[in-house]
Each structure stands twice: as structure tokens, then as C-alpha cells.
Amino acid sequence: MIDQKYYYEDPKYEAVFKKYPTLWNGYLQGNKEKWFKKEDYSKVYDVITEICEINFYIHHDEDHLYLSLDTDENYYFSSFEKHIFKIIKQLEKKFTIFIKNAEFYAFECKHFGNQYKYTITRNKENNNKIILKKKILNWEKFDK
Numbered sequence: 001m002i003d004q005k006y007y008y009e010d011p012k013y014e015a016v017f018k019k020y021p022t023l024w025n026g027y028l029q030g031n032k033e034k035w036f037k038k039e040d041y042s043k044v045y046d047v048i049t050e051i052c053e054i055n056f057y058i059h060h061d062e063d064h065l066y067l068s069l070d071t072d073e074n075y076y077f078s079s080f081e082k083h084i085f086k087i088i089k090q091l092e093k094k095f096t097i098f099i100k101n102a103e104f105y106a107f108e109c110k111h112f113g114n115q116y117k118y119t120i121t122r123n124k125e126n127n128n129k130i131i132l133k134k135k136i137l138n139w140e141k142f143d144k
Contacts, residue, residue, distance in 0.1 A: 020113060022076055024056070024069040026104025027094050028088065028120075030097050032063045038097060047094060052079070065091075067104075077106055077116050077134075084120065084128055112139050 036044055042055035044065065045058050052073045059066045069075060088099050107113060117138040121129045 004087055007079065016032060018077075019093065020108040020110045022069075023107045023109065024067070024075065024080070024104065026067055026118070028065040028067075028091070028099045028102045030063050030065075030099050035063050036065065036095060036129050043094070047090050048087055051090060052083050071140070080106065081132070081134075082103070083142065084118070088120070088130060137139075 010112075011072075031055050032082070041058070041060065044060070045056075048056055048058065048067070049127045051074065054069065056067045084102075084104075084109040091097065092099060099120075100122060104116075104120075106116040106118075117137075119133045119135075121131050121133075123131055
């Protein structure tokens with residue numbers, strides 16, 4: 001048995017999880033009073049690039065950090081699911097901020113490609129544990 005943490009790393013699921021170039025966009029939301037400063041911008045970029053090993057386009061304003069990515073054949077929903085918790089924890093630790101929620105969208109670049117929506121919230125009853133919910137829209141199945 002191969003030691004693996006995620007089911008999609010198992011070779012027997014290779015055909016099920018065929019990978020397509022994917023478009024990404026979304027945001028992390030925090031508190032206006034305690035958010036990134038303009039001089040933190042390059043450090044935020046470094047943290048995300050180091051964890052994901054890919055260059056997202058990053059923009060921030062008063063209480064949002066926006067991320068987007070054009071087609072890239074190396075970043076898929078499985079990578080996002082592994083990285084997003086690390087990104088949130090590392091940004092909160094390094095910049096002493098609190099990320100309240102987030103929302104991300106991914107679109108596979110193929111005919112009738114899957115669309116993914118990720119919603120990230122906090123469980124206030126469980127020490128603000130990060131909760132990741134995923135919804136998938138598969139156009140082939142939807143049309144049938």
C-alpha cells in the first residue's frame with residue numbers, strides 16, 4: 001500500500017481525475033481594522049507562491065485579498081484543496097490577521113468542463129476551525 005494522504009493521489013483513480021488546464025479566481029476576506037498593509041504586498045505574494053509553487057495574480061483592498069490564475073497545466077482542484085489551509089494559516093501567522101471567509105471558483109478549460117466553487121468559513125463553536133465546502137457543476141451530467 002502506498003502511503004498517501006489524499007484519495008486523488010492514488011494511481012487507480014488516474015482516469016477519474018484526468019486533469020485539464022484550469023482558470024482560477026477568488027478572494028480571502030478579513031477585518032478592515034487589521035488587514036495587509038501596502039508594504040506587505042510582496043511578502044504576501046511570496047508566501048502564496050512558496051506554498052503553491054505557482055504565480056497567482058494578487059490584488060488587495062481594505063479587507064479582501066483577490067487571487068486569480070490564467071490557464072496553467074500544473075494547478076488543479078486537488079492542489080488547491082491541499083494548499084488553501086496552509087495559505088490561510090501562514091498568512092494569519094505571518095501578518096497577524098484573521099481571515100473570516102473566502103470564496104474561490106475554478107473552471108476547467110475543456111468542452112463541458114467542470115466548474116468548482118469553494119466556500120471557506122469558520123466554525124465559531126469549534127475554535128474558529130476552517131471549513132472548506134466544495135460544489136461541482138458538471139455540464140455533461142447537468143444537460144442529461
